[in-house]
Amino acid sequence: xxxxxxxxxxxxxxxxxxxxxxxxxxxxxxxxxxxxxxxxxxxxxxxxxxxxxxxxxxxxxxxxxxxxxxxxxxxxxxxxxxxxxxxxxxxxxxxxxxxxxxxxxxxxxxxxxxxxxxxxxxxxxxxxxxxxxxxxxxxxxxxxxxxxxxxxxxxxxxxxxxxxxxxxxxxxxxxxxxxxxxxxxxxxxxxxxxxxxxxxxxxxxxxxxxxxxxxxxxxxxxxxxxxxxxxxxxx
Numbered sequence: 001x002x003x004x005x006x007x008x009x010x011x012x013x014x015x016x017x018x019x020x021x022x023x024x025x026x027x028x029x030x031x032x033x034x035x036x037x038x039x040x041x042x043x044x045x046x047x048x049x050x051x052x053x054x055x056x057x058x059x060x061x062x063x064x065x066x067x068x069x070x071x072x073x074x075x076x077x078x079x080x081x082x083x084x085x086x087x088x089x090x091x092x093x094x095x096x097x098x099x100x101x102x103x104x105x106x107x108x109x110x111x112x113x114x115x116x117x118x119x120x121x122x123x124x125x126x127x128x129x130x131x132x133x134x135x136x137x138x139x140x141x142x143x144x145x146x147x148x149x150x151x152x153x154x155x156x157x158x159x160x161x162x163x164x165x166x167x168x169x170x171x172x173x174x175x176x177x178x179x180x181x182x183x184x185x186x187x188x189x190x191x192x193x194x195x196x197x198x199x200x201x202x203x204x205x206x207x208x209x210x211x212x213x214x215x216x217x218x219x220x221x222x223x224x225x226x227x228x229x230x231x232x233x234x235x
Contacts (some may be wrong), residue, residue: 009058018034056083081118
């Protein structure tokens, strides 16, 4: 589990940032534990060490910068992302080896963009893969490259973003079970499982994918597929 500390003196903003953090890491197959504090002293007094710190620069009492100095004395290379409404504050943040900066007002797009870089460079988060057998050889299939899975003639085919198609020796229900922890995959038909990150839009009876494929959405799956798709678009 990745434990995350959010320190933001405005309660509403703290909740939003916590929601963004939970969604970002859950979508990447991780189990984040997010703890929200409204001042730096409460965070420091908790006595816990966190894998990621999201700290507002301007806080009552001990500032985020001052708190970062203390955290660096307590542990080796804490991963700190500063939240600020001023670019000038970012300069001071570099002194304490900040992993990144979030400039207010924070949107989900901005948060994800910054956190993706921090995750790759400082948290060493690996991209999710699905272990499969292809041509009798084990293969780690990168899930972000899968546009959709299709069950055909008693085999499952993974259709990839580079236009390649590979056959894997498993049932679609097995694939679905393995992907349950990833919110981005949706069973929309008895024979199809789509990656919502590759959906261009939803029509009356199909998903139009970014590679031009049209994936049918069956009547039995339509209501749930529609709700799940639009919720995902609003992430």
